[in-house]
Amino acid sequence: MKASALRAPGSTGEPLAAPVAAGAARGLSVERVTMRFGGLVALGDVSLDVAPGEIVAVIGPNGAGKSTLFNVITGIYRPTQGRVLIGDLDVTGRPAHAIASLGVARTFQSSRLFTGISVLDNVILGMHALSPPSVLQALLFPRRSRNELRQAAAQAGRILQSVGGHLYDQRYRLAEELAQADRRRLEIARALAGEPKFLLLDEPTAGMDDHDTDVLIQDLLRIRRDRPDLAIVVVEHDMRLVAALPDRVAVLEYGSKIAEASFEEIRRDPRVQEAYLGSDSVDD
Amino acid sequence: MEQVVQQLINWLALGAITALLAVGFSLLFGVLNVIHFSHGDVALTAPFVAMGVLIALPAAGFGVAIIAAIVLVGFMGVILDWVSIRRFRSAPPMMALVATVALGIVLRELIRLLYPNGSNPHSFPRLFEGTAFTIAGATVSWLVVAMIGCSVLTMFALTLILYRSPLGMRIRAVSQDLEMARLAGIDPNGIFQATFFIASATGAVGGLFTASYVGLMRFDMGIIAGLLGFSAAVIGGLGNMTGAIVGSLVLAGLETLAQAILPDGAAYRLVVAFTLVLVVLVFRPAGLLGRVPVPKV
Amino acid sequence: MSTGGSLNTEPGEGGTAPARFRISRDLGTVAATITAVAGLLYVFLVVTVTLHVVIVLGAMAVALWLLQRDPRVEASIAGSFERRRSFALVLGVAVALAYPFAIGQNTYHIHLLVICILYSVLTIALNFQLGSANIPNFATGATYGIGAYSSALLALNHGWNFWATLPVAALAATVFGFAIGLPSMRTRDAYLALVTIACGVIIHQLLNNFEWTGGAQGLIGIPAPSVFGHSFTQPLRVFGLTLPAQANFYYLALLLLMLAIVVAGRLHHSRIGLAWNALRADEIAARSVGINVVWYKMLAFAVDAFLAAFAGVVYAFYVGYIAPDNFTFLVSVMLMTMVIVGGMDNVIGVIIGTFLLTLLPEKLRVFSDYRLLFYGLVVIAFLSIRPQGLFPQRLRRYRGVE
Structure with a gap:
C-alpha cells in the first residue's frame, strides 16, 4: 500500500468549490x-x-x-x-x-x-435503492415488468459508458471475471x-x-x-x-x-x- | 417423588448421550466452519461396526468390539473428510450443508445394504447389566450410571485435550484464525483430521450408548439422533463446548418433561424438541451461550 | 464451462434475404429441438431392458457432451428459441398435449409422466430458493404435504370439490411458507436450514400423530375431481380416440406445470429474480443497494409454498390416498437433488433434471433398492464436480443493450 x-x-488540482455553508x-x-x-x-x-x-x-x-x-x-x-x-x-x-x-x-x-450475474445486472441492481420492484406487477403485468427491466438495462448501459475503463464492452461478462481496477469502477457504477x-x-x-x-x-x-x-x-x-x-x-x-x-x-x-x-x- | 426422581434420572441419561453428539457438531463447526450434517449418521454407525466386528471375529469379545468400533468410527470421520467434506471447505455454506445431508443418506443406505439384513432393526446388548442402586424408590441401572459417567469423563477429557495439550492449542489456533495458524507453521489439514477423529470417536461413544439404551440399532437412527445433537449444539451456541452441554441438558430436559406431562407425550417428543429449536433460533439466533458474530465487511 | 462467456449474439431482425434464411433456420432449430426432446423422452419411457436403458442414457450423455463442448451450440439454440418464442410455445404445448396419444393405452407410462410433471412443479418451486437465492429449504416436502392434507380434509370432511379446495390449500401453505420465512429475519445459512428442517419434522410428526389427519395411516378415499360433469375416473374421449383415465390428470398436471413455468419465468425476468440473485451472491452488498433481504427471502418461501401446495392438491386427488410418509425430509432432499442436478436457476434445466431423476430409478429396477444411495452419491458428485448443474444459469440479455 x-x-x-x-x-x-505537483499541483493540488483545480480550484475547489467552497463548501456549501453548513x-x-x-x-x-x-x-x-x-x-x-x-x-x-x-x-x-x-x-x-x-x-x-x-x-x-x-x-x-x-x-x-x-x-x-x-x-x-x-x-x-x-x-x-x-x-x-x-x-x-x-x-x-x-x-x-x-x-x-x-x-x-x-x-x-x-x-x-454480485457474482454469478453479469456486469450489467450488477448496475441494474444498484437501482433498487431508487425504486423497489413490485411482485404483483411482475406476476400480473409481465410486459410492464420486462419493459421496466429493459429500460433499467439501457440506463445501466449509459452509466457503464460514463465511467472510465472499458466496462461497457464487458457488460455481459460475469462480474467476477473483471480485473481489479474494473471491479472498483463497477462498484462505483x-x-x-x-x-x-x-x-x-x-x-x-x-x-x-x-x-x-x-x-x-x-x-x-x-x-x-x-x-x-x-x-x-x-x-x-x-x-x-x-x-x-x-x-x-x-x-x-x-x-x-x-x-x-x-x-x-x-x-x-x-x-x-x-x-x-x-x-x-x-x-x- | 419416585416418579420425579425417575424422570430426573431419565433426563440426565438422555442429556448425557445428546451431549456426546452435540460436542462433535460444535467442535467441527468451531474448527472447520462447516456444518457436518451427517455427524449423527457417522456416530450411529458405531453399534453396527461393533456388531460387525463381533460377527467377523467372534473370539474378540464384546469389550474389544466396542473399543474397535470407537476407533474405527473415528477413522471413518477422517476418511469422509478426506473423500468429500474437505472439498466444500471454501464453498458457499449451503453447498457443504446439502452435501453432508447427502452424505448422511449415503451412510444410512450403506449400512442398510451392507449389514446382514440391514433394513430391519437388530437388538443391541446392554453395555452394562444390573441395577446400581435405588434412590428414593427409583432404580438406577449400571447402564445409566455408565452413560452419565462416560459422558462426564469424555467432556473432561475433551476439555483437557483442547485446553491443556499442544494438539489442543493448535486446534484452537486453527479455529480462531486459519491463516495465522498456517503462518505459524501449523498444518491445518492435520488439525482438521485430528478434529474429525476426536469428534467422530466421541460421537461413536454416544451412538453406542444410544443403541444400548433403547436396546436396538436401526440403520436410520442416525438421522433423528443427529438432528437432536445438532439442535442441542445450536441451542447452546455452535462452536462452544459448554454451550453444547447446556443445550443438550435443556433439550433433554424438555423432551423428558414432555413425555412425563403431555398425554401421549412420547409421540410429541420431536415436536416439542424442534419447537424449542425454532423458539431459540428466533429469539437468540446465536444460541443460549453464543454471541451474534459481527458481520465482517 | 459457463455458457455466459460468449458474446456472439447476432444483430437484430431485418427484412433481407439472409434474414429470411435465418427465420427458417430458427424455426427449424426450434422444431428439431422440441422433437428431439420429445422423442428422447418417449424412448426413455418405453425402454424396459436394462441394457437398452443404459444405451439411451449413454446417448443422452453424448448429446449433452456435444452440446456443451462448444457453448455456442447451446447459445444458438437458445437464440433461436428467444427469437421464435411464440412458435416455440405453440409447438411445445401442442407436443405436450399430443403426448398421451402417442403413449396410447399404457397407463403406467402416463402415470410416470404425471408424477414427473408434479415433481417438476415442486422443483420449480424449490428453485426460487435453492437456485435463485441459494437458501436451502428442507421444508418443501412439508408445504407439499400441507397442500395435500388441507385439500383432502376439506373434500373428505366437508364435501368440498377439488376446484374449491385449490385456493384454500394454496393459501394455507403460503401462510405456512411465510411463517417458515419469518425466522430468516434473524437467522442465516445453516441456522436457517435448521429452521426449515425443524418445520419439516414438526409437520411430519404432527400429521403422524393427530387423529384428525388419520395418523400414520393417512387419509383414504379422496374423491376424484370432475369438470363439467366429466369425472376424472372416466376414460377421456377426444376426437373419437379414448385415453385412459390417468390422462385426465396428465392434462391437469400439465396445466399446473405451465402455470409454474409462467410464474417462474415472469419472476426470473423481472427485477425480483435479479434481487434474489443478488442476495445469493452477497447479502451485505444486497442490503446496501437497498434490497430488503428479509422480505425477499420470505417471498421466496411463500412462492415456493404456493406452487408446492398446488402440486400437493393434485397429487392427493390423483392418488386418492395420502400418508405422512409421502411428505418427509427425504422427499425434500430428493427435490433438492433434482434442482442441483438440473441446474440452479435454470427452469428448463430443473425440469430436465427432475424427469431424469424421477424416471431413472423406475427404469433401472435392478437399482431400485439403491435408489436413495444413488440420490446421495449424485448430489455429492454434482456438488463437488459440477455445482452449477447440467444446465447452468444463463445470463440475462437485454434488447437494446446488445
Whole structure:
C-alpha cells in the first residue's frame, strides 16, 4: 500500500468549490458516534458533517475505524452511542436497505460485487435503492415488468459508458471475471445507479496502479461536474487522490477524529504526520 | 417423588448421550466452519461396526468390539473428510450443508445394504447389566450410571485435550484464525483430521450408548439422533463446548418433561424438541451461550 | 464451462434475404429441438431392458457432451428459441398435449409422466430458493404435504370439490411458507436450514400423530375431481380416440406445470429474480443497494409454498390416498437433488433434471433398492464436480443493450 506518502503531487488540482455553508438540513451528519465491539472501541465520539455537493476524505492508519464509520452510516452496524442523521431525519439503527433508499450509496473496501450475474445486472441492481420492484406487477403485468427491466438495462448501459475503463464492452461478462481496477469502477457504477445523494467510497484505489488511479480521479471529477449536489465521502490512502479531490479531510486515529481541515492544513499538522509515520507497519 | 426422581434420572441419561453428539457438531463447526450434517449418521454407525466386528471375529469379545468400533468410527470421520467434506471447505455454506445431508443418506443406505439384513432393526446388548442402586424408590441401572459417567469423563477429557495439550492449542489456533495458524507453521489439514477423529470417536461413544439404551440399532437412527445433537449444539451456541452441554441438558430436559406431562407425550417428543429449536433460533439466533458474530465487511 | 462467456449474439431482425434464411433456420432449430426432446423422452419411457436403458442414457450423455463442448451450440439454440418464442410455445404445448396419444393405452407410462410433471412443479418451486437465492429449504416436502392434507380434509370432511379446495390449500401453505420465512429475519445459512428442517419434522410428526389427519395411516378415499360433469375416473374421449383415465390428470398436471413455468419465468425476468440473485451472491452488498433481504427471502418461501401446495392438491386427488410418509425430509432432499442436478436457476434445466431423476430409478429396477444411495452419491458428485448443474444459469440479455 502506498499509504505513507503524504506528499502532494505537483499541483493540488483545480480550484475547489467552497463548501456549501453548513447545509445540515440537507446533509449527512454523524453525531458523536461511539461503536464498541466487546471491549474494543472502534469509534469513540466521532462527529462528521457532509453537506450536499461536498467531497470529504477520511484518512487515517489502518484500523483507525474508517470502514467502521461507513458501516455505521450505512446501517450495517448499529452504533453503541450517538446518532446518524440524513437531513433532519434520525436514521440511527434503521436497516441498511432503508438507509440505502434514503440516498446513501457505498462501495466496499474489499469490493463486493454480485457474482454469478453479469456486469450489467450488477448496475441494474444498484437501482433498487431508487425504486423497489413490485411482485404483483411482475406476476400480473409481465410486459410492464420486462419493459421496466429493459429500460433499467439501457440506463445501466449509459452509466457503464460514463465511467472510465472499458466496462461497457464487458457488460455481459460475469462480474467476477473483471480485473481489479474494473471491479472498483463497477462498484462505483452500481452505487451511482441508485442516484444517491451521498456516495461513500471505501478505498476506491485499492488494487489500482498509478494510471488507473489517475483515471479514477478524472472519473470522480466528472461525476462531481455532472451531479453538483452529490456529496462524496471517500476513505483513501492514496494521497494524490486526497490532494486532488476533497474540500475537506478528516483524520481518524484509534477510533477518534484527531483533525479536520483542508488538505494543505492537514498535511502540515504534526499530529497527523505522527499518526501516519507510526503506522507504516500496520497494514491490513 | 419416585416418579420425579425417575424422570430426573431419565433426563440426565438422555442429556448425557445428546451431549456426546452435540460436542462433535460444535467442535467441527468451531474448527472447520462447516456444518457436518451427517455427524449423527457417522456416530450411529458405531453399534453396527461393533456388531460387525463381533460377527467377523467372534473370539474378540464384546469389550474389544466396542473399543474397535470407537476407533474405527473415528477413522471413518477422517476418511469422509478426506473423500468429500474437505472439498466444500471454501464453498458457499449451503453447498457443504446439502452435501453432508447427502452424505448422511449415503451412510444410512450403506449400512442398510451392507449389514446382514440391514433394513430391519437388530437388538443391541446392554453395555452394562444390573441395577446400581435405588434412590428414593427409583432404580438406577449400571447402564445409566455408565452413560452419565462416560459422558462426564469424555467432556473432561475433551476439555483437557483442547485446553491443556499442544494438539489442543493448535486446534484452537486453527479455529480462531486459519491463516495465522498456517503462518505459524501449523498444518491445518492435520488439525482438521485430528478434529474429525476426536469428534467422530466421541460421537461413536454416544451412538453406542444410544443403541444400548433403547436396546436396538436401526440403520436410520442416525438421522433423528443427529438432528437432536445438532439442535442441542445450536441451542447452546455452535462452536462452544459448554454451550453444547447446556443445550443438550435443556433439550433433554424438555423432551423428558414432555413425555412425563403431555398425554401421549412420547409421540410429541420431536415436536416439542424442534419447537424449542425454532423458539431459540428466533429469539437468540446465536444460541443460549453464543454471541451474534459481527458481520465482517 | 459457463455458457455466459460468449458474446456472439447476432444483430437484430431485418427484412433481407439472409434474414429470411435465418427465420427458417430458427424455426427449424426450434422444431428439431422440441422433437428431439420429445422423442428422447418417449424412448426413455418405453425402454424396459436394462441394457437398452443404459444405451439411451449413454446417448443422452453424448448429446449433452456435444452440446456443451462448444457453448455456442447451446447459445444458438437458445437464440433461436428467444427469437421464435411464440412458435416455440405453440409447438411445445401442442407436443405436450399430443403426448398421451402417442403413449396410447399404457397407463403406467402416463402415470410416470404425471408424477414427473408434479415433481417438476415442486422443483420449480424449490428453485426460487435453492437456485435463485441459494437458501436451502428442507421444508418443501412439508408445504407439499400441507397442500395435500388441507385439500383432502376439506373434500373428505366437508364435501368440498377439488376446484374449491385449490385456493384454500394454496393459501394455507403460503401462510405456512411465510411463517417458515419469518425466522430468516434473524437467522442465516445453516441456522436457517435448521429452521426449515425443524418445520419439516414438526409437520411430519404432527400429521403422524393427530387423529384428525388419520395418523400414520393417512387419509383414504379422496374423491376424484370432475369438470363439467366429466369425472376424472372416466376414460377421456377426444376426437373419437379414448385415453385412459390417468390422462385426465396428465392434462391437469400439465396445466399446473405451465402455470409454474409462467410464474417462474415472469419472476426470473423481472427485477425480483435479479434481487434474489443478488442476495445469493452477497447479502451485505444486497442490503446496501437497498434490497430488503428479509422480505425477499420470505417471498421466496411463500412462492415456493404456493406452487408446492398446488402440486400437493393434485397429487392427493390423483392418488386418492395420502400418508405422512409421502411428505418427509427425504422427499425434500430428493427435490433438492433434482434442482442441483438440473441446474440452479435454470427452469428448463430443473425440469430436465427432475424427469431424469424421477424416471431413472423406475427404469433401472435392478437399482431400485439403491435408489436413495444413488440420490446421495449424485448430489455429492454434482456438488463437488459440477455445482452449477447440467444446465447452468444463463445470463440475462437485454434488447437494446446488445
